[in-house]
Structure formats: structure tokens, C-alpha cells
Amino acid sequence: xxxxxxxxxxxxxxxxxxxxxxxxxxxxxxxxxxxxxxxxxxxxxxxxxxxxxxxxxxxxxxxxxxxxxxxxxxxxxxxxxxxxxxxxxxxxxxxxxxxxxxxxxxxxxxxxxxxxx
Amino acid sequence: xxxxxxxxxxxxxxxxxxxxxxxxxxxxxxxxxxxxxxxxxxxxxxxxxxxxxxxxxxxxxxxxxxxxxxxxxxxxxxxxxxxxxxxxxxxxxxxxxxxxxxxxxxxxxxxxxxxxxxxxxxxxxxxxxxxxxxxxxxxxxxxxxxxxxxxxxxxxxxxxxxxxxxxxxxxxxxxxxxxxxxxxxxxxxxxxxxxxxxxxxxxxxxxxxxxxxxxxxxxxxxxxxxxxxxxxxxxxxxxxxx
Numbered sequence: 001x002x003x004x005x006x007x008x009x010x011x012x013x014x015x016x017x018x019x020x021x022x023x024x025x026x027x028x029x030x031x032x033x034x035x036x037x038x039x040x041x042x043x044x045x046x047x048x049x050x051x052x053x054x055x056x057x058x059x060x061x062x063x064x065x066x067x068x069x070x071x072x073x074x075x076x077x078x079x080x081x082x083x084x085x086x087x088x089x090x091x092x093x094x095x096x097x098x099x100x101x102x103x104x105x106x107x108x109x110x111x112x113x114x115x116x117x
Numbered sequence: 118x119x120x121x122x123x124x125x126x127x128x129x130x131x132x133x134x135x136x137x138x139x140x141x142x143x144x145x146x147x148x149x150x151x152x153x154x155x156x157x158x159x160x161x162x163x164x165x166x167x168x169x170x171x172x173x174x175x176x177x178x179x180x181x182x183x184x185x186x187x188x189x190x191x192x193x194x195x196x197x198x199x200x201x202x203x204x205x206x207x208x209x210x211x212x213x214x215x216x217x218x219x220x221x222x223x224x225x226x227x228x229x230x231x232x233x234x235x236x237x238x239x240x241x242x243x244x245x246x247x248x249x250x251x252x253x254x255x256x257x258x259x260x261x262x263x264x265x266x267x268x269x270x271x272x273x274x275x276x277x278x279x280x281x282x283x284x285x286x287x288x289x290x291x292x293x294x295x296x297x298x299x300x301x302x303x304x305x306x307x308x309x310x311x312x313x314x315x316x317x318x319x320x321x322x323x324x325x326x327x328x329x330x331x332x333x334x335x336x337x338x339x340x341x342x343x344x345x346x347x348x349x350x351x352x353x354x355x356x357x358x359x
Contacts, residue, residue: 010287011243020189035288038189043271044242045189045216045286 002081003052005074007067010041016068017041024056030076037073054078122171127355141173141237143350145341147334148179150224153211156181163232164291174237176344176352177230178337181222183208185310188284191218195311208306215294217271217284218314225302225324227333229340230295235287238348242287248347249296253281255343256298256336262326270315273298278321279312299323301330 007017017039024036035047054076061073124134127144166172253273257264264275273281281298299322307320345352
């Protein structure tokens with residue numbers, strides 16, 4: 001089932017973070033706990049770890065995007081799973097700033113055995 | 118942290134080492150003048166050892182040979198003079214992975230690199246930065262220098278002039294890089310850059326403000342005292358360094 005990588009909350013006062021760098025490309029394998037991207041909040045560059053092992057199937061938030069805490073950064077799929085459809089027209093910087101953390105930019109369905117979001 | 122790791126790192130043995138490990142002590146190392154590359158390598162090694170639980174939280178105190186570093190948020194456009202002019206002055210330019218933009222390090226400036234496990238500190242990186250800032254502000258207050266944060270600009274300021282730069286990276290919740298406090302250093306090289314990417318503001322040093330050269334080891338003592346109080350840890354000075 002697809003695992004969503006979200007903007008982590010790195011402090012009580014953190015509301016959003018910016019993508020500094022993706023260390024992995026779409027389609028690459030990632031291991032649980034491995035640094036997958038780097039985000040910026042205040043004076044800090046923070047390496048975000050993969051929450052699960054799998055394939056980095058879709059990067060939603062691109063380098064330079066500002067994303068609220070809890071907002072989607074990427075989706076990780078298990079091997080053998082496929083993204084069947086993605087809806088949504090891609091993240092935009094201003095949209096990302098406005099979007100609430102609970103909303104999802106993409107509806108993801110994958111095959112087999114995957115829950116939609 | 119393991120007892121043997123702590124003992125090996127600090128040279129402290131016996132009951133003191135046991136109580137240090139049990140109280141989650143922090144170990145301070147005074148390294149003197151260190152090149153940027155070996156200091157980076159040391160930090161990376163310590164991060165891995167801290168991650169493995171082999172060593173305690175660690176504070177590195179050192180000075181760098183002249184170097185301009187470009188952090189992960191920065192770009193070459195904030196260096197205002199040609200590379201060959203910098204080379205002539207013996208200043209190298211290095212891209213590094215810390216947070217923040219462009220800054221300068223050189224002898225007489227105190228650099229502090231805390232290698233801390235934030236998993237032990239509520240996983241709050243903003244609180245960590247706030248605590249580090251407070252350490253610097255109180256240290257300067259010991260010298261009757263009234264310094265402050267600026268909501269718009271990172272670092273620690275005295276009036277409109279920056280006295281301390283900050284830039285941090287967190288890897289698997291272990292911190293690296295830290296802050297650089299201008300004590301006795303020549304401030305001229307800051308004119309070759311837009312420090313931290315900020316234009317229209319100046320830099321200053323403790324020496325400039327107090328009109329006297331300071332004993333850097335005394336400033337380190339002050340930092341350790343405030344670090345201990347603010348972060349709530351006992352700090353042990355290492356007697357040996359691997």
C-alpha cells in the first residue's frame with residue numbers, strides 16, 4: 001500500500017518547510033530510515049527519512065516548494081505495486097502555502113492491493 | 118551512549134564516567150585551529166558514532182583557517198570578489214551542507230559544533246536553535262554586550278551588526294554544524310561577501326565592541342556554563358581526544 005511522505009513537524013512552532021533538495025529520484029528504491037530529501041526550516045537543513053522501504057513512485061513537492069506541516073511531499077510504493085492513476089495538476093508554490101495539511105494534492109490509486117487516499 | 122565509548126572519548130574513567138553516562142552528560146572538546154575539511158570529516162564521524170550510541174552528546178570548540186563557506190540555502194552571488202583575489206589572501210571557498218547562506222570563518226573566531234541527539238530532546242529543532250541562540254546571548258551578556266535575535270534575519274545581533282552566525286544540519290535527528298562567534302578575528306573578509314545573503318547590514322566582534330583582545334578559552338568557559346544551564350546537561354571536558 002502506498003506510503004505518503006509528509007512535511008514533518010520539527011518543532012512546536014513549525015508551520016511549514018521548504019524543499020531544499022531531493023536525494024532520490026522518482027523510480028528509485030528507498031530503504032526505511034534512509035535520507036530521502038532535505039527540507040529547510042529557519043536556519044536548519046533537515047534530512048527527512050523514508051518512513052517505509054519501497055519505490056519513490058511520485059515526488060509531489062519539488063525543490064523550492066514551500067509545504068505546510070503534514071502536506072504531501074511524495075508517495076512510496078511497495079515493489080510490485082503500480083500507480084494506476086494520479087489526479088491533481090501538480091503543486092504550485094502559492095497553492096502549497098495556502099493548502100491545509102489535512103488536504104491531499106493527489107488522489108493515488110495503485111495496483112495491486114493499495115488504498116486510495 | 119556506551120560507558121566504553123564515553124571513557125574512550127573523554128579519558129574520564131571510574132565512577133565519574135559511570136555517573137556521566139547515567140546523567141546523559143555532554144562532552145566538550147577544545148580542538149584549537151582546525152582546517153575546514155578535517156573538521157567536517159570529524160563531525161561526520163561523530164554524527165555516525167552518536168547515532169550508533171557509541172559516544173555522548175559532544176560539543177566541539179575550534180577555530181578555522183580562513184575560509185568562505187556557502188551553505189545549503191546560499192549561492193555564489195553572495196561572494197562579491199573574484200576567486201583569485203580570495204586565493205591571493207589565502208581564503209578558500211567551500212560549498213557545505215549546513216543550513217544558511219554564505220559566511221566567513223577565520224582565526225580568532227570561535228566555532229562551536231554541537232553533535233546532539235535531538236531524539237533525547239523532544240525532537241524539536243526550533244527549540245534547539247532557540248536554546249543555542251540563548252547560550253550565545255547570555256555569553257555575550259557576561260561581557261556586558263547586549264545582543265539579540267532578529268525575527269527577520271538569522272544569527273545573533275548587536276544593534277544592526279551581526280556578531281554570531283548560525284547554520285545547522287540535522288541528520289537522523291543528530292545535529293551538526295552550529296555557530297560562529299566573532300571574538301578577536303579580523304572582520305575585513307566579511308566585506309568580500311554578503312554575510313548570510315544579507316545586504317545593508319554590518320558585522321562586529323567582541324574585540325571591536327570591547328576595544329580589547331579577549332582570551333578565547335574564557336569565552337568557551339562561559340559558553341559551556343550557559344549551555345549546561347539552558348540545555349540542562351552536565352558538561353565534561355575531555356582530557357584526551359582520539
